[in-house]
Amino acid sequence: MKKYILFILIPLLLFCGLPVGAVEKEEHSFQDESIYYIMIDRFNNSDFSIDFSVDVNDPNRYHGGDFQGIIDRLDYIKGMGFTTIGLSSVFDNEDNGYHGKWTKDFYQVEEHFGTLETFKKLVQRAHELGLKIVIDFNVNHVGPNHSWLSEADKKEWFRQEKVNGLPTLAHENLEVKSYLLEMAKWWVEETNIDGFRLEYVEQIPVQFWLEFAQEVRKVKEDFFLLGDIQTEEPDLLERYQEVGIDGFLDYLSNSDLREGFSRPDQSLQPIVEQSQQNQDIYENPYLLTRFMDNQHVHRFTRDAVVQNEHPGPRWKMALTYLYTTPGIPFVFYGSEIALDGGEEPDNQRQMDFRTDKELVDYITSIAKIRNEHPVLTRGSMEVIFEQDGMIVFKREYEGETSVIAINNTTKSQSVTLAEELEDEKELRGLLNGDLVRSEDGQYRIILDREMAEIYVLAEKSGLNLPFIGATASVVILFIVFLILVKRKARKQ
Structure with a gap:
């Protein structure tokens, strides 16, 4: 039984150990x-x-x-x-x-x-x-x-x-x-x-x-x-x-x-x-x-x-x-x-x-x-867009780029960014989970009234193969585990 459980846990442990892509923290200042x-x-x-x-x-x-x-x-x-x-x-x-x-x-x-x-x-x-x-x-x-x-x-x-x-x-x-x-x-x-x-x-x-x-x-x-x-x-x-x-x-x-x-x-x-x-x-x-x-x-x-x-x-x-x-x-x-x-x-x-x-x-x-x-x-700051309460600015530091959008208005707002950001990537929202992918060299940010989002610029995320593989392995091993338990029960 212990061996079976260990086999199930291995892919989960491997998945948890995958890097998340965050910038390593420097000495605190x-x-x-x-x-x-x-x-x-x-x-x-x-x-x-x-x-x-x-x-x-x-x-x-x-x-x-x-x-x-x-x-x-x-x-x-x-x-x-x-x-x-x-x-x-x-x-x-x-x-x-x-x-x-x-x-x-x-x-x-x-x-x-x-x-x-x-x-x-x-x-x-x-x-x-x-x-x-x-x-x-x-x-x-x-x-x-x-x-x-x-x-x-x-x-x-x-x-x-x-x-x-x-x-x-x-x-x-x-x-x-x-x-x-x-x-x-x-x-x-x-x-x-x-x-x-x-x-x-x-x-x-x-x-x-x-x-x-x-x-x-x-x-x-x-x-x-x-x-x-x-x-x-x-x-x-x-x-x-x-x-x-x-x-x-x-x-x-x-x-x-x-x-x-x-x-x-x-x-x-x-x-x-x-x-x-x-x-x-x-x-x-x-x-x-x-x-x-x-x-x-x-x-x-x-x-x-x-x-x-x-x-x-x-x-x-x-x-x-x-x-x-x-x-x-x-x-x-x-x-x-x-x-x-x-x-x-x-x-x-x-x-x-x-x-x-x-x-x-x-x-x-x-x-x-x-x-x-x-x-x-620690990053530099550049204001990309500002109009009547809608503001978008970019911060960069040692290879990491963040885009902050604050909609301090009473209407939904849309802002399109182009040459300000590297093409063929995506903006991942850390605050509300928004996702903005590059399309034809442009990023279109849409925010509801009185909302904000903090994005990081990252590689486009297609299918997450490590995650799918780990999940499939868990499901398969769990099924095998149930079959073995059932066979053992029949023998007893």
Whole structure:
């Protein structure tokens, strides 16, 4: 019996071992990442023993989210295909500083979130799942009632001007600089985190960031620094690209992205033009972090709602663009359930895990495709067609060609490609299974309204002889198996 079963399994094993033609993954780089950003206090409440001064009905108070709550949801985040978790500030903050802007102690974690040991466990568990952890690192200012303000020997630690009414540190002061650099290295050594999201970069001298980047990388060579500069001035951005910061949040493109995808039937040309300008502005545009919304702006869902648009299709079109163009996708927690919200703090509402999972499934699908195809993270980009919301672009990388088609219109669309692609091949859809074969040197892509497809260019697939042979062998061997069993039964 064992021999018979082995004979049946052999063709199946041979079939499973056939190559699928995917491009072999290279060494992982941060441009291959995708970031899921969490406002810790608003994500998931798991440790109720630290729920003091909590009021879920007040948007300006703590709501109870904690480190353990994130640990409990790591599989959820990993399952959607994200590779990096971004966290709001973990520093100990003054009363009601759930957002992390009112730092009280740079060497302590916020007690509403848990202990340092729990945070270390979060980092370790994330690493075990292959997830990186990047935390917000605001060293521009401290809380309004910080103890340093009343210490005579720290009078020179502050500038006269304030930022948003908060005491601003004087980074030119050697004591301040030394303190902040040592503190930054301590966090890397102590917790093994993978990066900092640096806020208010433009408020701090270039020289400070030069030394900062050098010092933290003495502790961890591949430590990632993500700069948050809320400006639309290219000159300012260029000035801070030489300081050792790896990538920047792409505020230049954000308004065009929101405008372009918040409703259908409008030109996406402004998005294309800004993307082309980014190639000139940024030293490495592949490390640009692209986002639809974050903790500083109202939710993208609100853009759709105020125009009486269903947010689901709006998010699908926008996310497809983010995941298939050069740059690092940055997704604010709750986007996967189309969480609504206006300006701060309304954009930081409580996460709800009991809602519809349609968007979760969609993000999971496009993330899987992005993670498996280096052409989508490293390839060149060429826009082939764009008109009133229908866009088709091509990406190429080391022999692999991908074509992405996004129909952000209210009608079915047809686009014919010719000289842009090699003849006598086919476009295989990875998202919805569409198949477009070359006919007379042309590829005709047809998409329904508010749909997208991610294609790879491949050899034409005729009859799949290995598959047919393996299937036939299984059927034949199974019949032989039944005959032998029947004969044995008769003898007995």
